[in-house]
Amino acid sequence: MLVTLEGLDGSGKTTVWEALQKSYPDAVFTREPTNDSWYGDAVYRSIEDDDADSLAELFLYTADHADHLSRKIEPALERGELVISDRYADSRFAYQGATLAETERVENPLEYVIDIHDAFSVEPDLTLYLDLDPETAARRAGSTNKFERVEYLTAVRENYERLCERYDDRFVRIDAAQSPAAVLEDVRDVLAATVDR
Numbered sequence: 001m002l003v004t005l006e007g008l009d010g011s012g013k014t015t016v017w018e019a020l021q022k023s024y025p026d027a028v029f030t031r032e033p034t035n036d037s038w039y040g041d042a043v044y045r046s047i048e049d050d051d052a053d054s055l056a057e058l059f060l061y062t063a064d065h066a067d068h069l070s071r072k073i074e075p076a077l078e079r080g081e082l083v084i085s086d087r088y089a090d091s092r093f094a095y096q097g098a099t100l101a102e103t104e105r106v107e108n109p110l111e112y113v114i115d116i117h118d119a120f121s122v123e124p125d126l127t128l129y130l131d132l133d134p135e136t137a138a139r140r141a142g143s144t145n146k147f148e149r150v151e152y153l154t155a156v157r158e159n160y161e162r163l164c165e166r167y168d169d170r171f172v173r174i175d176a177a178q179s180p181a182a183v184l185e186d187v188r189d190v191l192a193a194t195v196d197r
């Protein structure tokens with residue numbers, strides 16, 4: 001089973017992902033951008049580049065995703081393991097969908113990014129969406145990179161809203177404005193009802 005954690009920068013995904021490692025010791029914990037491949041290194045270089053080309057950046061993230069799938073996720077799923085990923089393809093849909101809209105490079109940016117993935121990606125079974133307002137998200141994240149701006153995060157959140165509607169069979173919204181303990185409790189309840197069933 002593939003479970004993904006999604007949300008704005010600072011919404012608390014990594015905090016939850018780290019806490020879950022104790023509860024699911026046999027699961028494969030992974031993340032995007034990856035932090036163990038040169039594809040991931042290239043993505044991080046692009047994140048630091050304020051002038052990165054928006055389409056080139058989309059394809060760097062997507063290359064990292066393709067490698068992540070074939071090298072780690074698909075083999076784990078074939079072994080019947082639980083995979084929990086801190087960010088996944090929906091981050092691309094939401095973030096690069098917003099970047100491409102800002103730079104007006106393609107028509108229907110969200111559809112464009114989704115279509116690129118359709119041919120090869122694996123859809124998650126469950127997506128835990130940590131929903132938080134952009135102001136709190138940017139403050140928590142510390143506005144350390146070009147993505148962590150309130151205006152941009154507002155557009156990203158609007159895309160996540162579209163994804164919640166489109167993929168309502170797998171998206172579960174968690175109120176990420178709660179205390180860390182309350183967020184984790186909600187996450188554990190959802191996992192208990194799906195993964196542990």
Ligand SMILES: Nc1ncnc2c1ncn2[C@@H]1O[C@H](COP(=O)(O)OP(=O)(O)OP(=O)(O)O)[C@@H](O)[C@H]1O
Nearest residue numbers: 008009010011012013014015140141178179180183
């Ligand atoms: N529920 C919460 N309430 C208040 N602060 C929180 C909460 N969850 C996490 N934080 C704090 O907010 C900051 C960002 O948390 P975290 O790194 O888990 O977010 P993230 O969604 O993984 O961010 P990013 O996508 O930027 O990596 C950290 O300082 C963390 O301690």
Ligand SMILES: Cc1cn([C@H]2C[C@H](O)[C@@H](COP(=O)(O)O)O2)c(=O)[nH]c1=O
Nearest residue numbers: 009032033061087088091092095096147
């Ligand atoms: C996977 C992915 C990520 N991003 C953005 C979101 C963040 O601002 C950075 C790095 O992610 P982290 O969780 O804070 O380490 O990258 C993106 O724009 N598109 C993606 O596909």
